[in-house]
Amino acid sequence: MSLRKQWRPLERSTVGRAPDAYGLYELGDSDGTSLGFGIGVLRDELKEALAYGEPAGFEPTSTEGAGEPTQVRWERATSKAHAERLLDEHC
Template sequence: MSLRKQWRDLDRSTVRSAPDRYALYEVGDDNGTSLGVGIGVLPDELRELLAYGEGSNFHSAVDADAAGEPAKVRWELTTSKSHAENLLAEHRDD
């Protein structure tokens, strides 16, 4: 299941504008193909994605050798870490 949100470019301006809240986020390549999902404090996770290609709580949905580079991101804000964990569990069950 993909998040029903519009993709945003994964760049510094997106990181700067991201709310400082927990979120479930989805990462995509240049074509908008989903590479996986993760949870965490959104700006922190996006900084990790920019620097290292994945966040600390990122779960890849594709084979690393076949995956494109992270270029897009979209997210669903949550009310807490446990809410984000619940959304991730639901997302993985779909």
């Protein structure tokens, strides 16, 4: 289940505005198709996504026809455990 947030462009300005806190993030392609979810410190994870396309802890929803991540949305968590619970709810 996708996050109920608007997509933001995966670019430096967006990453710079991401919280320096744990959370759940969802990456999407240019068509708005979800590519999958990940958890971690949001700013760090999104920096890695911007640089490499996919952070180490990212869980793709499908590898078939997956495009490059160009969009992101996230939900801030209060702790790593909370972020893990959010991931369980959305995957």
